Amino acid sequence: MSVTREEVAKIASLARISMDEAALDHMVPELNNILAFVEQLGEVDTSNVEPMAAVIPQDQRLRDDVIDADPLTGGGRRHDVLANAPVAEHGFYGVPKVIE
Amino acid sequence: MTDFTQMGLKAIRDGVAAGNFTAREVAEAHNDAVAAAAELNAFIVTTPDHALAAADKVDADRAAGKDLGPMAGVPIGMKDLFATKGVQSAAGSHILEGFKPPYESTVSQKLWDAGAGMLGKLNMDQFAMGSSNETSYFGNVASPWKKQGSNATLTPGGSSGGSSAAVAARLCPAATGTDTGGSIRQPAAITGITGIKPTYGRCSRWGIVAFASSLDQAGPMARSVEDCAIMLGAMAGFDPKDSTSIDAPVPDWVRLLDADLAGKTVGIPREYRVDGMDAEIEASWEEGKQWLRDAGAKVVDVSLPHTKYALPAYYIIAPAEASSNLARYDGVRYGLRDLPEGAGLQDMYAATRSAGFGHEVKRRILIGTYVLSAGFYDAYYTQAQKVRTLVQKDFMDAFEQCDVILAPTTPTAAFALGEKTDDPLSMYLNDVFSVPASLAGLPAMSVPATLNSDGLPLGLQLVGKPMDEQGVLNAGLAIEQRAGFTAQPEKWW
Numbered sequence: 001m002s003v004t005r006e007e008v009a010k011i012a013s014l015a016r017i018s019m020d021e022a023a024l025d026h027m028v029p030e031l032n033n034i035l036a037f038v039e040q041l042g043e044v045d046t047s048n049v050e051p052m053a054a055v056i057p058q059d060q061r062l063r064d065d066v067i068d069a070d071p072l073t074g075g076g077r078r079h080d081v082l083a084n085a086p087v088a089e090h091g092f093y094g095v096p097k098v099i100e
Numbered sequence: 101m102t103d104f105t106q107m108g109l110k111a112i113r114d115g116v117a118a119g120n121f122t123a124r125e126v127a128e129a130h131n132d133a134v135a136a137a138a139e140l141n142a143f144i145v146t147t148p149d150h151a152l153a154a155a156d157k158v159d160a161d162r163a164a165g166k167d168l169g170p171m172a173g174v175p176i177g178m179k180d181l182f183a184t185k186g187v188q189s190a191a192g193s194h195i196l197e198g199f200k201p202p203y204e205s206t207v208s209q210k211l212w213d214a215g216a217g218m219l220g221k222l223n224m225d226q227f228a229m230g231s232s233n234e235t236s237y238f239g240n241v242a243s244p245w246k247k248q249g250s251n252a253t254l255t256p257g258g259s260s261g262g263s264s265a266a267v268a269a270r271l272c273p274a275a276t277g278t279d280t281g282g283s284i285r286q287p288a289a290i291t292g293i294t295g296i297k298p299t300y301g302r303c304s305r306w307g308i309v310a311f312a313s314s315l316d317q318a319g320p321m322a323r324s325v326e327d328c329a330i331m332l333g334a335m336a337g338f339d340p341k342d343s344t345s346i347d348a349p350v351p352d353w354v355r356l357l358d359a360d361l362a363g364k365t366v367g368i369p370r371e372y373r374v375d376g377m378d379a380e381i382e383a384s385w386e387e388g389k390q391w392l393r394d395a396g397a398k399v400v401d402v403s404l405p406h407t408k409y410a411l412p413a414y415y416i417i418a419p420a421e422a423s424s425n426l427a428r429y430d431g432v433r434y435g436l437r438d439l440p441e442g443a444g445l446q447d448m449y450a451a452t453r454s455a456g457f458g459h460e461v462k463r464r465i466l467i468g469t470y471v472l473s474a475g476f477y478d479a480y481y482t483q484a485q486k487v488r489t490l491v492q493k494d495f496m497d498a499f500e501q502c503d504v505i506l507a508p509t510t511p512t513a514a515f516a517l518g519e520k521t522d523d524p525l526s527m528y529l530n531d532v533f534s535v536p537a538s539l540a541g542l543p544a545m546s547v548p549a550t551l552n553s554d555g556l557p558l559g560l561q562l563v564g565k566p567m568d569e570q571g572v573l574n575a576g577l578a579i580e581q582r583a584g585f586t587a588q589p590e591k592w593w
Contacts, residue, residue, distance in 0.1 A: 001479075003470065015423060015469040016430075017462055018450035030463055030524055031470070037525055038412040041483050044490065051485030052492065054344070055314060055541030056301050056566060061343060070341065072203055080202035086437035093432050098445050 001039065002032045104129035105270040109174050109327035112273055113215075116158060116173030123155035123162075123173030127217055130175045133271045134219050139593040142256075142266040144180050144238045145188050146220035151175045154217025171334050172215030177266045177275035180221040181228055182208045182318075183307040191309040192224040192236040192259075195429045195436045195456025205307025206339045207276065207318050214334040219272050222262030226458045227426065228283055228311045231530040232520065233261025235460040240517050243291060244269035244589035248555040254514040257287025263321045264291040268589060274322035274331050278308060280315045281414050282509075282534025285546040288321055289509035289559025292548045292587060294576070295321040296328050299567050300541035301346035303332075304339030312421035313344075315414075315538050325547065325576045329353040332569065348567065356570055359578040362396035366575065367502030371407035372533060374511070380552040381508045388506055388549060388560045388579060395578035402498040402505065406490045410536040413491065415528060416471050416484035417539070423468025426461070429453060463524065492540040499565050504575045507533055509546040509559035537563045547576045548585040557587065 003011070008028050012019045019027065068074030078091055087094030104112065104126045116123045131148040158173045183189045183201035190196040204212075212218075225235040232255040233241040243256040243265055256265035260277035264287035267275050277284035279297035288295030296319050303318040310316060320331035333353055339345045368389065373382070389399050431437035431452030438451040457465070471480035498505065511532055520527045537544040543566075546559040560579055564572035 001476075007470075008466065011466050011469050011473070013450075014473070015465050016427075016446070016449040016453055017457065017465065018447075018454040019462075026459075027463065027466065031466060033525055034415060034463075034467055035470075037528075038416055038480065038484075041409055041412050041416070041487055042479075044406070044409055044483075044487050046483060046486035046490070049486040049489050051482050052488040053485075055488075055492065055539075056299065056344070056346060058301070058344060058346070061340065061347075063340065077202075081433075083202055084199050084434035086431060086435070095432055096439060096443060096445055096448055 001035055003028065003035065105133045107273060108323050109273045110330060112174050113170070113172055117162070117168055119162070123158040124152065126173055127151040127155035127175045130219055130272055137269060137271050137593050140242045140244060140265050140269055141239050142223055142241050142262040142269070142271060143177070143220040144190065144192070144223050144262070147187055147218050150187070151217040151219050154212065154215070158215050169213065169215035170330055171211055174215070174274065175217045175219050175272060176211065177220060177222045177263060177272040178208055178218050179260055179263050179276045179278060180224050181278050181309045182276060183309070184208055184218065184221065187221060189221065189309070191228070192226045192238060193456065193458070193461070194237040195452070196309070196434070197237065197436065199434050201307070203307060206304035206341060207308065207335045210337065211334055222266060222275055224262055225259035227309065227422070227461050228259040228278060228280055229422070229460050229464055230258040231282070231286060231527050232517065233258040234517060234521055235458050237458060241265045243514055244593065245291060245514060245556055246589070246592065252516045255290070255517055257290045257514065259283040260287045260321060264288055264293060267291070267293045267321050267323060269593070270588070274320055274327055276318060276335070277321045278316060278318050279538065280312050280418060281538045282531040284319045284321060285509050285534045285544060285559070285561060286530060289546040290514040290557060292557030292585065293321055293323055294325055294328050294545070294547050295319060296332060296545040296569065296572065297543065298332060298336060298569050299346070299543045301344050302336045302569070304342040304345050306339055306341040310425040312418040313425060314421060315418060325573055325580050326354065326357060328545070329357055329573050351570060353570055353573055357577055358574050359581050360396055361392060361575060361578055364397045364504065365502040366392045366397045366399045367402035367498050367505045368399060369404045369407065369498065369505055369507055370401050371404050372507045378512050381511065381558060384549045384558045384560065385506070385508050391579050391582035392506060392575060394582060400502055402501055404494040404498055404536065406487060406494050407536055409487050410491050410539055411528065411532055413484040413487040414535045414539060415467070416480050417488060419464040419468035420472050420481050421468070423465045423472065426465055429456060488539050491536055495540045495542060503565070504571045505563040506575070507561045507563070509533060509561040513552050513554065513556040513558055533561060542566060543569045543572045545572045545576045547579045547583070549579065549583050550585065551587050
């Protein structure tokens with residue numbers, strides 16, 4: 001299978017990566033080379049094989065359902081949470097206007 | 101005067117504990133070595149004060165008669181993928197440039213608790229995507245090694261290329277690495293150092309910037325098997341904050357190190373013998389078999405029939421997981437924001453991600469987005485996960501006949517910077533021997549074997565059963581004792 005320029009533009013849009021014409025020119029053949037390479041997986045008979053879910057078998061662990069179970073990720077950390085924000089205003093993340 | 105930078109991790113730790121020298125002297129010597137090696141570009145950020153503060157604490161603890169940790173007095177390099185509190189943790193990327201985590205990763209915290217200090221954050225391929233350290237936003241890392249009779253700058257491997265260069269150049273006795281498809285073993289092999297990726301789940305992934313979560317594992321890179329065993333012991337252990345962390349005790353790998361392989365069987369996977377294999381790599385593999393026989397092991401041929409399909413499966417699974425993991429970089433919560441004049445939220449996302457990710461990262465996000473998209477999911481992603489099951493089953497079948505597997509770590513010695521950047525596939529093929537163990541979640545190690553005729557290091561790889569780091573370390577030790585690898589790069593930086 002191969003991808004067209006339009007399909008790559010569509011994928012880039014889904015992935016929220018803006019790409020100009022030159023970037024698309026560069027990307028399309030590279031993606032097609034890689035897709036051609038992975039195509040060989042189709043040769044493998046996997047009709048009775050389960051897809052891997054976990055490489056090391058493990059039980060799902062649940063933490064206790066209590067507030068602030070881990071103080072690092074519990075509440076009351078607004079300053080830490082916003083410390084690396086490109087724009088923080090009034091104790092919130094600042095974003096461009098989304099509602100007219 | 102003692103040259104502390106020539107000493108390994110254990111020698112430093114034991115010397116500090118015995119009072120032969122102070123941790124501060126050791127930290128100062130390494131800070132100086134780091135400062136003098138800017139040409140290698142191994143560090144993105146240096147943290148000499150962190151190293152000195154940790155050293156002073158160790159010296160004070162010793163003076164007060166307190167117990168010292170297993171890494172006490174050892175200054176190390178920390179791969180930029182680990183979140184370090186208050187110190188830029190950018191994963192080698194532009195989009196996280198300036199990000200100073202308000203928390204510490206579990207693995208780095210464990211190392212500080214064990215008495216280690218940090219010399220700085222080590223350069224790496226952007227988001228750990230690369231095999232040559234040429235995708236870093238902060239520039240290429242130069243290997244300290246040069247080919248005989250050539251002045252060309254060589255790759256230190258990747259993605260842990262800052263780590264391998266720094267340890268090989270004696271800027272630090274040990275460093276952390278992470279391995280998704282070979283990023284500890286490949287750089288270790290081509291710079292003549294030792295590195296181990298433990299069983300998936302041994303080291304907590306909490307606070308490590310995620311690339312492909314089902315594959316990512318942290319591990320140590322150092323200059324001997326024993327040093328790796330000590331450091332791995334300090335890094336490993338159950339962490340409730342990582343849902344895939346293994347809830348099992350960490351064995352005392354150091355105490356149980358034993359190079360006597362009597363009664364052990366070593367498997368040689370016949371599918372790793374590929375057409376057109378580098379003759380010197382093949383010769384070193386043969387020599388490795390002899391060394392292990394000499395250590396008492398029986399050597400048998402084994403078959404891993406799906407080896408050929410491991411790399412294509414990896415290049416579906418890893419980008420798929422990456423496309424999901426890297427969706428978090430949106431210019432809102434941390435890192436870069438690119439807001440073109442008059443742009444709305446969606447345009448801001450797209451502009452930020454376009455400006456913040458390098459070409460290799462974008463390519464993998466696009467591949468991942470494609471293989472996970474409606475209509476292609478089963479043909480690509482589900483099929484790759486089925487093949488992954490088969491790759492793992494191959495190993496489990498092989499381990500019915502052997503205890504540990506011996507193979508080359510890489511298909512070639514170090515190549516020159518720029519040599520493979522135009523062809524992603526030829527770059528990906530570098531990991532052909534390391535990816536299968538990653539897909540199967542197995543412990544795997546690279547140990548230096550020899551120098552090739554160009555004077556460049558070659559490594560041998562050992563792959564063990566799940567949770568059997570000990571078997572890998574023991575076979576690694578047997579090779580180390582017989583290889584007698586003492587070569588180090590001539591200083592030019």
